[in-house]
Amino acid sequence: MEMDRILCDELLEEVLRRLPPHSVFSPSTAAVSLVSKRWLRLYRSSKSGLEIKLSPDVCTPPSLSSFLSQFPHLSFLYIGIYTTVLGGGCGNVMSAFPDQILLSVASSCTKLTTLTLHDAPLSLSPLLSLSNSCPHLTSLDIYLSTPVSFHWLRFCRSLQDLSVSFTSVPGESKHVDDNALEGDAELKLEALNMYRIQPGDYGFDWLWRSCKNLKKLQLARCYGIGEDVSVSSIVNCFNGLQEVELRRCGVVVHEILLKVLENCTSLNSLLITNRVSGDGLLQFITHSRCNLQKLSLRLPLDLDNNHLLAVADKFRGLLSLRLGRCCLITGEGLRTMALTMTNELQELALRHCKVEPGLLTILGGRFRNLRKLDLSHNVMLVDNEFISMLASCNCLRELRVRGCKGLTNASVVSMFKSCKQLERVDIMECPGIDAEAVELFVLNCAGLRRINVEVDKVSDVSRSWASKKLVEVLDWF
Structure with a gap:
Protein backbone atom coordinates (compact mmCIF):
# COMPACT_ATOMS: atom_id res chain seq x y z
CA MET A 1 0.00 0.00 0.00
CA GLU A 2 2.99 2.31 0.57
CA MET A 3 3.93 1.86 -3.11
CA ASP A 4 0.34 2.60 -4.09
CA ARG A 5 0.56 6.00 -2.39
CA ILE A 6 3.91 6.83 -3.98
CA LEU A 7 2.83 6.17 -7.58
CA CYS A 8 0.93 9.03 -9.19
CA ASP A 9 -2.03 8.26 -11.47
CA GLU A 10 -0.09 8.89 -14.68
CA LEU A 11 2.77 6.57 -13.70
CA LEU A 12 0.44 3.79 -12.53
CA GLU A 13 -1.55 4.06 -15.78
CA GLU A 14 1.66 3.63 -17.76
CA VAL A 15 2.58 0.54 -15.70
CA LEU A 16 -0.85 -1.00 -16.32
CA ARG A 17 -0.58 -0.21 -20.01
CA ARG A 18 2.71 -2.12 -20.26
CA LEU A 19 1.55 -5.32 -18.56
CA PRO A 20 1.97 -8.42 -20.77
CA PRO A 21 -1.13 -9.99 -22.35
CA HIS A 22 -2.99 -12.88 -20.76
CA SER A 23 -1.44 -16.33 -21.24
CA VAL A 24 -1.55 -19.76 -19.61
CA PHE A 25 1.44 -18.69 -17.50
CA SER A 26 0.23 -15.33 -16.19
CA PRO A 27 -3.10 -14.06 -14.86
CA SER A 28 -5.20 -11.66 -16.83
CA THR A 29 -4.25 -8.01 -16.50
CA ALA A 30 -7.86 -7.49 -15.39
CA ALA A 31 -6.85 -9.01 -12.04
CA VAL A 32 -5.10 -5.76 -11.11
CA SER A 33 -8.51 -4.07 -11.08
CA LEU A 34 -9.33 -6.01 -7.90
CA VAL A 35 -6.65 -4.21 -5.86
CA SER A 36 -8.71 -1.09 -5.17
CA LYS A 37 -11.26 1.27 -6.67
CA ARG A 38 -8.41 3.53 -7.75
CA TRP A 39 -6.68 0.70 -9.61
CA LEU A 40 -9.98 -0.25 -11.25
CA ARG A 41 -10.46 3.33 -12.45
CA LEU A 42 -6.91 3.63 -13.75
CA TYR A 43 -7.02 0.17 -15.31
CA ARG A 44 -10.07 1.15 -17.33
CA SER A 45 -8.57 4.51 -18.20
CA SER A 46 -5.42 2.82 -19.51
CA LYS A 47 -7.24 0.41 -21.84
CA SER A 48 -7.28 1.14 -25.55
CA GLY A 49 -9.21 -2.03 -26.51
CA LEU A 50 -12.31 -3.79 -25.19
CA GLU A 51 -14.36 -6.89 -26.12
CA ILE A 52 -17.84 -7.43 -24.65
CA LYS A 53 -20.91 -9.62 -25.28
CA LEU A 54 -24.39 -8.20 -24.66
CA SER A 55 -28.00 -9.34 -24.44
CA PRO A 56 -31.21 -7.22 -24.22
CA ASP A 57 -32.33 -8.90 -21.01
CA VAL A 58 -29.17 -7.95 -19.07
CA CYS A 59 -28.13 -4.64 -20.62
CA THR A 60 -29.87 -1.32 -21.28
CA PRO A 61 -28.51 1.58 -23.36
CA PRO A 62 -28.08 3.90 -20.32
CA SER A 63 -26.09 1.27 -18.42
CA LEU A 64 -23.93 0.61 -21.50
CA SER A 65 -23.24 4.32 -22.00
CA SER A 66 -22.30 4.67 -18.34
CA PHE A 67 -19.97 1.66 -18.57
CA LEU A 68 -18.25 2.78 -21.78
CA SER A 69 -17.69 6.28 -20.42
CA GLN A 70 -15.26 4.72 -17.91
CA PHE A 71 -12.93 3.87 -20.83
CA PRO A 72 -12.05 7.34 -22.16
CA HIS A 73 -9.20 6.19 -24.40
CA LEU A 74 -10.84 3.32 -26.28
CA SER A 75 -9.67 3.04 -29.86
CA PHE A 76 -10.74 -0.60 -30.45
CA LEU A 77 -14.17 -1.97 -29.49
CA TYR A 78 -15.74 -5.36 -30.22
CA ILE A 79 -19.38 -5.97 -29.27
CA GLY A 80 -21.12 -9.28 -29.83
CA ILE A 81 -24.89 -9.57 -29.41
CA TYR A 82 -26.74 -12.64 -28.15
CA THR A 83 -29.56 -13.31 -30.61
CA THR A 84 -31.32 -16.16 -28.79
CA VAL A 85 -34.15 -13.80 -27.78
CA LEU A 86 -35.50 -13.60 -31.32
CA GLY A 87 -38.23 -16.10 -30.51
CA GLY A 88 -41.05 -15.85 -27.99
CA GLY A 89 -42.38 -12.46 -29.06
CA CYS A 90 -39.13 -10.60 -28.39
CA GLY A 91 -38.45 -9.75 -32.04
CA ASN A 92 -39.25 -6.03 -31.67
CA VAL A 93 -36.97 -5.75 -28.65
CA MET A 94 -34.15 -7.48 -30.48
CA SER A 95 -34.51 -5.45 -33.67
CA ALA A 96 -34.14 -2.18 -31.75
CA PHE A 97 -31.34 -3.33 -29.46
CA PRO A 98 -28.40 -3.14 -31.95
CA ASP A 99 -29.40 0.41 -32.92
CA GLN A 100 -29.52 1.45 -29.27
CA ILE A 101 -26.10 -0.10 -28.68
CA LEU A 102 -24.58 1.80 -31.60
CA LEU A 103 -26.08 5.08 -30.38
CA SER A 104 -24.52 4.43 -26.96
CA VAL A 105 -21.16 3.77 -28.59
CA ALA A 106 -21.43 6.94 -30.68
CA SER A 107 -22.11 9.07 -27.61
CA SER A 108 -19.44 7.50 -25.36
CA CYS A 109 -16.49 6.46 -27.55
CA THR A 110 -15.52 9.44 -29.67
CA LYS A 111 -11.89 8.30 -30.05
CA LEU A 112 -12.71 4.98 -31.72
CA THR A 113 -10.66 3.95 -34.72
CA THR A 114 -11.88 0.32 -34.94
CA LEU A 115 -15.41 -0.95 -34.23
CA THR A 116 -16.91 -4.41 -34.63
CA LEU A 117 -20.61 -4.96 -33.91
CA HIS A 118 -21.62 -8.54 -34.67
CA ASP A 119 -24.62 -10.86 -34.95
CA ALA A 120 -27.50 -8.39 -35.43
CA PRO A 121 -28.33 -5.96 -38.27
CA LEU A 122 -28.30 -2.18 -37.89
CA SER A 123 -30.47 0.51 -39.45
CA LEU A 124 -29.46 3.77 -41.08
CA SER A 125 -30.02 6.32 -38.31
CA PRO A 126 -27.41 5.07 -35.78
CA LEU A 127 -24.85 4.71 -38.57
CA LEU A 128 -25.27 8.39 -39.37
CA SER A 129 -24.80 9.22 -35.68
CA LEU A 130 -21.69 7.07 -35.57
CA SER A 131 -20.16 8.77 -38.61
CA ASN A 132 -20.74 12.21 -37.04
CA SER A 133 -19.58 11.31 -33.51
CA CYS A 134 -16.52 9.19 -34.33
CA PRO A 135 -14.52 11.18 -36.90
CA HIS A 136 -11.39 9.04 -36.44
CA LEU A 137 -13.07 5.73 -37.30
CA THR A 138 -10.92 3.89 -39.84
CA SER A 139 -12.23 0.31 -39.56
CA LEU A 140 -15.87 -0.83 -39.24
CA ASP A 141 -17.31 -4.38 -39.15
CA ILE A 142 -21.14 -4.61 -39.01
CA TYR A 143 -24.29 -6.49 -40.06
CA LEU A 144 -26.89 -4.93 -42.39
CA SER A 145 -30.22 -6.18 -43.70
CA THR A 146 -31.03 -6.13 -47.40
CA PRO A 147 -32.00 -4.13 -49.36
CA VAL A 148 -29.27 -1.73 -48.29
CA SER A 149 -28.35 1.91 -48.60
CA PHE A 150 -24.77 3.10 -48.26
CA HIS A 151 -25.12 6.86 -48.44
CA TRP A 152 -24.08 7.18 -44.77
CA LEU A 153 -20.57 6.31 -45.96
CA ARG A 154 -20.32 9.83 -47.39
CA PHE A 155 -19.92 11.09 -43.83
CA CYS A 156 -17.33 8.52 -42.69
CA ARG A 157 -14.45 10.64 -43.89
CA SER A 158 -11.68 8.58 -42.28
CA LEU A 159 -13.06 5.09 -42.98
CA GLN A 160 -10.59 2.89 -44.85
CA ASP A 161 -11.67 -0.66 -44.00
CA LEU A 162 -15.34 -1.76 -44.19
CA SER A 163 -16.69 -5.27 -43.52
CA VAL A 164 -20.42 -5.96 -43.93
CA SER A 165 -22.36 -9.19 -43.40
CA PHE A 166 -25.78 -9.14 -45.02
CA THR A 167 -28.99 -10.73 -43.82
CA SER A 168 -32.40 -10.74 -45.49
CA VAL A 169 -35.47 -9.39 -43.72
CA PRO A 170 -38.71 -11.21 -44.73
CA GLY A 171 -41.28 -8.95 -46.36
CA GLU A 172 -38.84 -6.16 -47.27
CA SER A 173 -38.97 -4.65 -50.75
CA LYS A 174 -36.22 -5.67 -53.11
CA HIS A 175 -35.62 -2.10 -54.23
CA VAL A 176 -33.78 0.64 -52.41
CA ASP A 177 -34.47 4.37 -52.72
CA ASP A 178 -31.51 5.90 -54.53
CA ASN A 179 -32.75 9.48 -54.41
CA ALA A 180 -30.24 10.35 -51.74
CA LEU A 181 -27.45 8.66 -53.69
CA GLU A 182 -27.51 10.73 -56.86
CA GLY A 183 -24.00 11.37 -58.13
CA ASP A 184 -20.89 9.38 -57.38
CA ALA A 185 -18.79 9.89 -54.29
CA GLU A 186 -15.10 9.14 -53.88
CA LEU A 187 -14.87 7.13 -50.69
CA LYS A 188 -11.54 6.67 -48.95
CA LEU A 189 -12.19 2.95 -48.57
CA GLU A 190 -9.08 0.88 -49.26
CA ALA A 191 -10.38 -2.50 -48.03
CA LEU A 192 -13.90 -3.85 -48.59
CA ASN A 193 -15.15 -7.19 -47.22
CA MET A 194 -18.66 -8.31 -48.27
CA TYR A 195 -20.27 -11.42 -46.73
CA ARG A 196 -23.40 -13.14 -48.08
CA ILE A 197 -24.60 -10.98 -50.95
CA GLN A 198 -27.43 -13.02 -52.48
CA PRO A 199 -28.80 -13.09 -56.04
CA GLY A 200 -31.54 -10.47 -56.25
CA ASP A 201 -30.10 -8.16 -53.56
CA TYR A 202 -30.37 -4.45 -54.35
CA GLY A 203 -28.56 -1.32 -53.22
CA PHE A 204 -24.95 -2.01 -54.27
CA ASP A 205 -24.49 -0.03 -57.48
CA TRP A 206 -23.66 3.28 -55.75
CA LEU A 207 -21.16 1.54 -53.47
CA TRP A 208 -19.25 -0.06 -56.34
CA ARG A 209 -19.26 3.23 -58.27
CA SER A 210 -17.87 5.11 -55.28
CA CYS A 211 -15.05 2.70 -54.37
CA LYS A 212 -12.39 4.31 -56.53
CA ASN A 213 -9.50 3.79 -54.13
CA LEU A 214 -9.86 0.09 -53.29
CA LYS A 215 -6.69 -1.88 -52.72
CA LYS A 216 -8.27 -5.01 -51.21
CA LEU A 217 -11.57 -6.72 -52.08
CA GLN A 218 -12.89 -9.70 -50.11
CA LEU A 219 -16.07 -11.59 -51.00
CA ALA A 220 -17.24 -14.51 -48.85
CA ARG A 221 -20.30 -16.66 -49.61
CA CYS A 222 -21.42 -14.03 -52.11
CA TYR A 223 -23.51 -15.55 -54.87
CA GLY A 224 -24.14 -12.19 -56.52
CA ILE A 225 -22.69 -8.69 -56.61
CA GLY A 226 -26.01 -6.82 -56.51
CA GLU A 227 -29.01 -7.05 -58.80
CA ASP A 228 -28.77 -3.33 -59.65
CA VAL A 229 -25.06 -3.36 -60.47
CA SER A 230 -23.90 -2.49 -63.99
CA VAL A 231 -20.67 -3.85 -65.45
CA SER A 232 -19.12 -0.39 -65.47
CA SER A 233 -19.84 0.00 -61.74
CA ILE A 234 -17.96 -3.08 -60.59
CA VAL A 235 -15.12 -2.48 -63.05
CA ASN A 236 -14.63 0.91 -61.42
CA CYS A 237 -13.26 -0.86 -58.33
CA PHE A 238 -10.49 -2.72 -60.12
CA ASN A 239 -8.25 0.18 -61.06
CA GLY A 240 -5.45 -0.01 -58.51
CA LEU A 241 -6.72 -3.18 -56.80
CA GLN A 242 -3.87 -5.11 -55.15
CA GLU A 243 -5.56 -7.96 -53.25
CA VAL A 244 -8.60 -10.14 -54.06
CA GLU A 245 -10.05 -12.86 -51.81
CA LEU A 246 -12.97 -15.00 -53.03
CA ARG A 247 -14.22 -17.47 -50.45
CA ARG A 248 -17.00 -19.90 -51.42
CA CYS A 249 -18.58 -17.58 -53.95
CA GLY A 250 -19.75 -20.06 -56.62
CA VAL A 251 -20.13 -18.73 -60.16
CA VAL A 252 -19.31 -15.19 -59.02
CA VAL A 253 -15.64 -16.23 -58.90
CA HIS A 254 -15.47 -16.65 -62.67
CA GLU A 255 -17.18 -13.30 -63.23
CA ILE A 256 -14.80 -11.44 -60.90
CA LEU A 257 -11.69 -13.12 -62.33
CA LEU A 258 -12.74 -12.18 -65.84
CA LYS A 259 -13.21 -8.52 -64.86
CA VAL A 260 -9.87 -8.47 -63.03
CA LEU A 261 -8.17 -10.01 -66.05
CA GLU A 262 -9.57 -7.33 -68.35
CA ASN A 263 -9.24 -4.29 -66.10
CA CYS A 264 -6.53 -4.77 -63.47
CA THR A 265 -2.75 -4.82 -63.79
CA SER A 266 -1.87 -4.00 -60.16
CA LEU A 267 -3.01 -7.25 -58.47
CA ASN A 268 -0.29 -8.85 -56.34
CA SER A 269 -2.31 -11.19 -54.06
CA LEU A 270 -5.08 -13.66 -54.95
CA LEU A 271 -6.98 -16.11 -52.71
CA ILE A 272 -9.70 -18.49 -53.92
CA THR A 273 -11.40 -21.24 -51.95
CA ASN A 274 -14.05 -23.89 -52.62
CA ARG A 275 -15.02 -23.84 -56.33
CA VAL A 276 -13.98 -22.16 -59.56
CA SER A 277 -14.13 -23.03 -63.23
CA GLY A 278 -10.90 -24.87 -64.02
CA ASP A 279 -10.83 -23.41 -67.53
CA GLY A 280 -11.57 -19.92 -66.21
CA LEU A 281 -8.73 -20.15 -63.69
CA LEU A 282 -6.30 -21.37 -66.34
CA GLN A 283 -7.36 -18.50 -68.61
CA PHE A 284 -6.73 -16.01 -65.82
CA ILE A 285 -3.29 -17.42 -65.03
CA THR A 286 -2.03 -17.63 -68.60
CA HIS A 287 -3.35 -14.22 -69.76
CA SER A 288 -2.90 -12.19 -66.59
CA ARG A 289 -0.98 -8.93 -66.84
CA CYS A 290 -0.47 -8.84 -63.07
CA ASN A 291 2.74 -9.58 -61.20
CA LEU A 292 1.34 -11.86 -58.51
CA GLN A 293 3.43 -12.14 -55.35
CA LYS A 294 0.99 -14.18 -53.23
CA LEU A 295 -1.30 -17.00 -54.37
CA SER A 296 -3.55 -19.06 -52.08
CA LEU A 297 -5.81 -21.79 -53.52
CA ARG A 298 -8.05 -24.34 -51.82
CA LEU A 299 -9.73 -26.03 -54.74
CA PRO A 300 -10.16 -29.79 -54.20
CA LEU A 301 -11.75 -30.53 -57.58
CA ASP A 302 -10.66 -27.64 -59.80
CA LEU A 303 -6.87 -27.44 -59.50
CA ASP A 304 -4.53 -29.87 -61.20
CA ASN A 305 -0.93 -30.05 -62.41
CA ASN A 306 -1.68 -27.95 -65.51
CA HIS A 307 -2.74 -25.03 -63.34
CA LEU A 308 0.31 -25.41 -61.14
CA LEU A 309 2.70 -25.47 -64.09
CA ALA A 310 0.98 -22.41 -65.56
CA VAL A 311 1.47 -20.61 -62.24
CA ALA A 312 5.16 -21.53 -62.17
CA ASP A 313 5.65 -20.34 -65.74
CA LYS A 314 3.67 -17.10 -65.41
CA PHE A 315 4.56 -16.00 -61.87
CA ARG A 316 8.15 -17.13 -61.48
CA GLY A 317 8.89 -14.55 -58.83
CA LEU A 318 6.10 -15.70 -56.50
CA LEU A 319 6.88 -15.03 -52.83
CA SER A 320 4.00 -16.95 -51.22
CA LEU A 321 2.22 -20.09 -52.43
CA ARG A 322 -0.49 -21.67 -50.27
CA LEU A 323 -2.32 -24.81 -51.40
CA GLY A 324 -5.02 -26.62 -49.45
CA ARG A 325 -6.90 -29.88 -50.13
CA CYS A 326 -5.65 -29.90 -53.72
CA CYS A 327 -6.09 -33.63 -54.23
CA LEU A 328 -5.56 -33.56 -58.02
CA ILE A 329 -2.04 -32.16 -57.71
CA THR A 330 0.70 -34.79 -57.68
CA GLY A 331 4.24 -34.82 -56.40
CA GLU A 332 5.48 -34.67 -59.99
CA GLY A 333 3.54 -31.45 -60.54
CA LEU A 334 5.05 -29.89 -57.43
CA ARG A 335 8.57 -31.01 -58.42
CA THR A 336 8.23 -29.50 -61.91
CA MET A 337 6.85 -26.29 -60.42
CA ALA A 338 9.82 -26.02 -58.04
CA LEU A 339 12.33 -26.43 -60.86
CA THR A 340 10.54 -23.83 -63.01
CA MET A 341 10.23 -21.10 -60.37
CA THR A 342 13.04 -19.02 -58.96
CA ASN A 343 14.24 -19.73 -55.43
CA GLU A 344 12.71 -16.50 -54.08
CA LEU A 345 9.69 -18.22 -52.49
CA GLN A 346 9.37 -17.16 -48.84
CA GLU A 347 6.14 -18.90 -47.81
CA LEU A 348 4.92 -22.38 -48.74
CA ALA A 349 1.80 -24.12 -47.45
CA LEU A 350 0.73 -27.63 -48.44
CA ARG A 351 -2.21 -28.29 -46.11
CA HIS A 352 -4.10 -31.58 -46.57
CA CYS A 353 -2.02 -32.23 -49.72
CA LYS A 354 -0.25 -35.34 -50.97
CA VAL A 355 3.34 -35.21 -49.72
CA GLU A 356 4.96 -38.02 -51.69
CA PRO A 357 8.33 -39.57 -50.76
CA GLY A 358 11.28 -37.43 -51.82
CA LEU A 359 9.16 -34.34 -52.54
CA LEU A 360 10.05 -32.35 -49.43
CA THR A 361 13.77 -32.90 -49.93
CA ILE A 362 13.51 -31.39 -53.41
CA LEU A 363 11.36 -28.49 -52.24
CA GLY A 364 13.70 -27.75 -49.35
CA GLY A 365 16.74 -27.78 -51.59
CA ARG A 366 15.07 -25.50 -54.11
CA PHE A 367 13.41 -22.98 -51.79
CA ARG A 368 16.19 -22.22 -49.32
CA ASN A 369 14.83 -18.76 -48.53
CA LEU A 370 11.59 -20.00 -46.97
Missing part, protein backbone atom coordinates in the same frame (compact mmCIF):
# COMPACT_ATOMS: atom_id res chain seq x y z
CA ARG A 371 10.48 -17.96 -43.95
CA LYS A 372 7.13 -19.71 -43.41
CA LEU A 373 6.32 -23.40 -43.91
CA ASP A 374 2.92 -25.01 -43.29
CA LEU A 375 2.59 -28.79 -43.75
CA SER A 376 -0.43 -29.20 -41.48
CA HIS A 377 -2.64 -32.29 -41.68
CA ASN A 378 -0.36 -34.35 -43.87
CA VAL A 379 -0.95 -37.64 -42.09
CA MET A 380 1.58 -39.56 -44.22
CA LEU A 381 4.46 -37.19 -43.37
CA VAL A 382 7.25 -39.00 -41.49
CA ASP A 383 10.41 -37.94 -39.69
CA ASN A 384 12.96 -38.75 -42.41
CA GLU A 385 11.19 -36.66 -45.07
CA PHE A 386 10.59 -33.75 -42.72
CA ILE A 387 14.10 -33.71 -41.24
CA SER A 388 15.62 -33.84 -44.72
CA MET A 389 13.70 -30.73 -45.73
CA LEU A 390 14.55 -28.81 -42.55
CA ALA A 391 18.26 -29.35 -43.19
CA SER A 392 17.99 -26.91 -46.11
CA CYS A 393 15.48 -24.47 -44.58
CA ASN A 394 17.78 -22.50 -42.31
CA CYS A 395 15.81 -19.24 -42.64
CA LEU A 396 12.48 -20.52 -41.28
CA ARG A 397 10.76 -18.26 -38.77
CA GLU A 398 7.31 -19.89 -38.72
CA LEU A 399 6.61 -23.63 -38.91
CA ARG A 400 3.28 -25.47 -38.69
CA VAL A 401 2.84 -29.23 -38.67
CA ARG A 402 -0.51 -29.50 -36.87
CA GLY A 403 -2.16 -32.88 -37.35
CA CYS A 404 0.97 -34.56 -38.78
CA LYS A 405 0.52 -37.81 -36.88
CA GLY A 406 3.64 -39.47 -38.30
CA LEU A 407 6.11 -37.03 -36.71
CA THR A 408 7.90 -37.90 -33.48
CA ASN A 409 10.34 -36.33 -31.03
CA ALA A 410 13.15 -36.68 -33.58
CA SER A 411 11.48 -34.03 -35.74
CA VAL A 412 11.30 -31.62 -32.81
CA VAL A 413 15.03 -32.01 -32.17
CA SER A 414 15.69 -31.29 -35.84
CA MET A 415 13.57 -28.12 -35.64
CA PHE A 416 15.80 -26.34 -33.16
CA LYS A 417 19.06 -27.78 -34.54
CA SER A 418 18.44 -26.84 -38.19
CA CYS A 419 16.22 -23.75 -37.86
CA LYS A 420 17.98 -21.31 -35.55
CA GLN A 421 15.65 -18.41 -36.42
CA LEU A 422 12.35 -20.09 -35.52
CA GLU A 423 9.90 -17.78 -33.75
CA ARG A 424 6.50 -19.50 -34.09
CA VAL A 425 5.72 -23.22 -34.11
CA ASP A 426 2.47 -25.21 -34.22
CA ILE A 427 2.78 -28.87 -33.15
CA MET A 428 -0.82 -29.47 -32.04
CA GLU A 429 -2.44 -32.87 -32.70
CA CYS A 430 0.90 -34.65 -33.13
CA PRO A 431 0.58 -37.70 -30.84
CA GLY A 432 4.15 -38.81 -31.58
CA ILE A 433 5.54 -35.67 -29.91
CA ASP A 434 5.55 -35.81 -26.11
CA ALA A 435 6.15 -33.44 -23.19
CA GLU A 436 9.86 -34.24 -23.02
CA ALA A 437 10.39 -33.08 -26.61
CA VAL A 438 8.38 -29.91 -25.98
CA GLU A 439 10.54 -29.16 -22.94
CA LEU A 440 13.71 -29.70 -24.96
CA PHE A 441 12.42 -27.41 -27.70
CA VAL A 442 11.49 -24.56 -25.35
CA LEU A 443 14.90 -24.77 -23.68
CA ASN A 444 16.92 -24.81 -26.91
CA CYS A 445 15.00 -22.62 -29.37
CA ALA A 446 16.54 -19.24 -28.59
CA GLY A 447 14.26 -17.05 -30.70
CA LEU A 448 10.96 -18.77 -29.87
CA ARG A 449 8.06 -16.38 -29.29
CA ARG A 450 4.97 -18.60 -29.66
CA ILE A 451 4.29 -22.32 -29.58
CA ASN A 452 0.94 -24.02 -30.16
CA VAL A 453 0.79 -27.27 -28.20
CA GLU A 454 -1.57 -29.15 -25.92
CA VAL A 455 -1.40 -27.90 -22.32
CA ASP A 456 -0.92 -31.43 -20.98
CA LYS A 457 2.40 -31.56 -22.89
CA VAL A 458 3.72 -28.49 -21.05
CA SER A 459 5.86 -29.55 -18.09
CA ASP A 460 6.71 -27.34 -15.12
CA VAL A 461 10.17 -26.76 -16.58
CA SER A 462 8.67 -25.73 -19.94
CA ARG A 463 6.25 -23.44 -18.16
CA SER A 464 9.02 -21.76 -16.19
CA TRP A 465 11.34 -21.25 -19.16
CA ALA A 466 8.55 -20.01 -21.41
CA SER A 467 7.59 -17.45 -18.80
CA LYS A 468 11.18 -16.23 -18.45
CA LYS A 469 11.64 -15.96 -22.22
CA LEU A 470 8.20 -14.33 -22.72
CA VAL A 471 7.07 -17.19 -24.96
CA GLU A 472 3.33 -17.53 -25.56
CA VAL A 473 2.11 -21.11 -25.17
CA LEU A 474 -1.33 -21.62 -26.71
CA ASP A 475 -3.57 -24.64 -27.13
CA TRP A 476 -5.55 -23.07 -30.00
CA PHE A 477 -4.66 -21.84 -33.47
